[in-house]
Amino acid sequence: MPGQKILCVAEKPAIAKAVAQHLAGGQVTTHPIRGNQYVKNYEFDYNFRQWGNCSVTMTSVLGHLTGLDFDPKYKSWKSCHPRELFDANTVTTIDKDKKSVAENIQQQARHARVLFIWTDCDREGEHIGGEVRDQAKKGNPNIIVKRARFSNTEKAHVVQAAQSPIDMDECQVNAVAARIELDLRIGASFTRLQCLELQRLSETLHDQTISYGSCQFPTLGFVVDRYNRVRNFKPETFWLIKLTHTRDKIKVNFNWQRVHLFDRAAVTIIFEACLDDKLATVTKVQKKPTSKWRPLPLTTVELQKQGSRFLCMTSHQVMAVAEKLYQKGFISYPRTETDQFPREFGFEALIQRQTQDNSWGQFAQGLINGGFHTPRSGSHNDQAHPPIHPVNYAAASALDQNEKKVYEFVVRRFLACCSEDAKGEATDIEVRWGSETFHTHGLLVLQRNYLDVYPYDKWESSQQLPAYTVGETFKPTEANMVDGKTTAPGYLTEPELITLMDANGIGTDATMAEHIAKIKDRAYVDTRPRSGGGRNSVQEFIPTTLGVALIEGYDNVGLDVSVSKPFLRKEMELKMKAICEGRRSKTEVVQESLDQYREVFVKTNSQIGALRDAVTKYVVNGGRG
Structure with a gap:
């Protein structure tokens, strides 16, 4: 008879289902939860090395469970001057559609001895694990908390993770909490200032959210900088x-x-x-x-760059598809900075699974038959996940068009890594x-x-x-x-933009695609195929009149460190890393970064005419210069 109860919580329903199926060996009972159609509770028995034979409930959240927002009295954009948001009281909130998920965790935790967290093993996943822990402790303050360390949802790997629980990393939880607070305060104060001052200048801007983000603006700055170089180019x-x-x-x-x-x-x-x-x-x-x-083993940044170059997809689409392939158990976790495989990595079994494919099966067989070479090692290792690689074979019929393209790229890259350099004279x-x-x-x-x-x-x-x-x-x-x-440089392409963001520390490998998508969504940039590139041409970025106006306006404010340049955000990212490594505290990093951005805000507010003039020149008067 099973003894104590273990509550397992994954980051997404698909991962919860996969882990439950692997651990339960088919003997699983599924219960829907009240109030949410996506989240299920899976019940089964499992013998853990650490806790013995247990009764297990496996469930999930849907990404972040909680959010950070300002006290409701600041809800109206005219309730206070935007600068007050640097110090305004904040509250932790749970979205209406996630309340039932939180209640489910509290309820299941009441009778559990251990909370075993199965969120993604990265910084963001660690913070989500912290949110899950907080809800579980509301139901059972004495619950023991552990987390699973895993990189894919293949059965042997999941079983290994279940038998080797580790402690949560509070430093990573704190780093994300710092980032969330800074993004809220800095983003909201500048966004409100921009909207209140600039929307009234033109009918076209009246209903447009002119948002600010400390990653968004340097990303836009790279695009505008290249645009200006092209426009100002004089052939010699x-x-x-x-x-x-x-x-x-x-x-x-x-x-x-x-x-x-x-x-x-x-x-x-x-x-x-x-x-x-x-x-x-x-x-x-x-x-x-x-x-x-x-090629070197595949990292997230490289997947985004090569995907946007060769697969006719945006980096945002590539990452969304890679996430789906991971959840389906076809590839390893797609967010990694590591470009070196561990010594004991089991290459042969993974290559063997690819021998059945009509396109690359013969090549994979050649590697098995003696053509295998240990992959090259790059210089990056995030100590969390191996490079991105195929885990299981996916027949083409099991994938949609975009999934096929990304899966094929991941497989071919992996097989190429395990092959030999091309030789010539x-x-x-x-x-x-x-x-x-x-x-x-x-x-x-x-x-x-x-x-x-x-x-x-x-x-x-x-x-x-x-x-x-x-x-x-x-x-x-x-x-x-x-x-x-001499010929002008081309406008910035997505692979080039990702390279610049990576080199300048703008965002993390997991968030770069989101920042690029955001400047498109906000109508700060347009994209078009590079001329002369044919049907599969790589996309290039052209800033809109609003995008040019915002960057030029901020440059004209005369800031010591322009928000259109990467330096402020890069410094912030380095501070997040310092929190992760235990060298800095969340409180001091938040205060220090807010002081820096508050100084920029005060100067911008006093010179707001420079921003208004630039928007009038480009957007209202309809010219790019």
């Missing part, structure tokens, strides 16, 4: 020397070592001096083995003509290896170069002085 004429030589019916183009110069007279003098020398001399012929490295030839050096490069791909399964990388043999020997001379077949013009 340059000149260069082209040298060609035909041998064995092969036309070889030699590139000038100086590339090009902007002084026509100087290039003319150099070119005429070269013409005086009738023959060019071969000064270097080098053939050497070369490789194209297989590079040929470099240098010639001296007059006082100038010219060179050409050839590549012969000898073994494609990982490229056979990973079509997202390109590495092609160039035209075969004819034989040259050092010291020989030849008469150039053709030599010309030609001109050209």
Whole structure:
């Protein structure tokens, strides 16, 4: 007979169901909860190593259970000056549609000895676990609290997690609580100021929420900065020397070592001096083995970048689909900074599951038959989750169109990691003509290896170069002085934007896609396919007149550190990390960050005319400058 009762709580209904099925071995009773159609209670018996044979209730929440809001007296936007929101009283709230979920946890906890939390093993999941614990303790103040550490919903992995409970990480809970409070106070104060001051300037803005976010604005700033560089670009004429030589019916183009110069007279003098020398001399012929490295194991940032580049999806769509694939048990947890597999990782079983596929099954079999190479290790390890990888085989019929694309990318990336670098032979030839050096490069791909399964990388043999020997001379077949013009950079693409956000510490790997989606939702930017890219072209970002106006307006306020630049938010993210590592307290970080942003707010409020002028110039007068 089972002894004590254990209450298990997952972050999402799909995870609760998967864990219950794995632990129950089919002997599970399902009960709906009153007031919510999505959350179920699963009851079964299970023998835990730590607690013995127990009666288990497995249930879930639906993401965050609680929210932080201002005291109801601040609800009206005109109830106080926006600056007062930096210090206004806050209350923890539970949305109406989640009250039944909270009550279910309280009720189930009353008779339980242990609360076993199965929320996602990241910072946000830890905070959700804290919310669950708080509700459970309302029902049973003496309940023991543990959490499961897991990265996927595969049965053996779930059983291992069930047998190895760990303590919750209060530092991570506090870091998220700090972030939630800062986002509320900073976002609400600036958003109210912007709306109250700017909505009245134009009919088009009257009903528009002109929101502010400390990640949102630096993200928009990157887009506007590139837009301005493109708009302000002035092409310059340059000149260069082209040298060609035909041998064995092969036309070889030699590139000038100086590339090009902007002084026509100087290039003319150099070119005429070269013409005086009738023959060019071969000064270097080098053939050497070369490789194209297989990709590193897959992180969240890399999945978002490559997904938006190759899959015709936004980073937000890619992450939503990856989350679904994780919940269905097909891939590992899709939020990870780690690009190195642990030493004891079980590659063979995972590769074996992919051998049945019609597209990459043969390649996977080749790895099993001796082609396997231990994946390269990158320099990042978040100590929480392994790199993203396939867990179970998913037949194409089990997936929708977008799921197929993301799943295929994850599988191909994993198999490519476990393969061998592509091998080739590079040929470099240098010639001296007059006082100038010219060179050409050839590549012969000898073994494609990982490229056979990973079509997202390109590495092609160039035209075969004819034989040259050092010291020989030849008469150039053709030599010309030609001109050209510098070209503007392209508008920012989503992979480029994610790279900038990652390098500048804007958001976390899990939230970058949300910040990008937010500036689109707020009509601060539009997207369009990059011209000349064909049907599968990558999207590029163009700021709207409002987006340009907001960034220019804030820049004109004359802040010491502009809110359109990443520095303030990057500093805040570093402080969150310090809380996670136990080096700083939540209270001091919140106070310090609020003091910094309050200073920015006061200056913005006193110079609000600069923001109004920019919005009038671009939005009201209908020009981008």
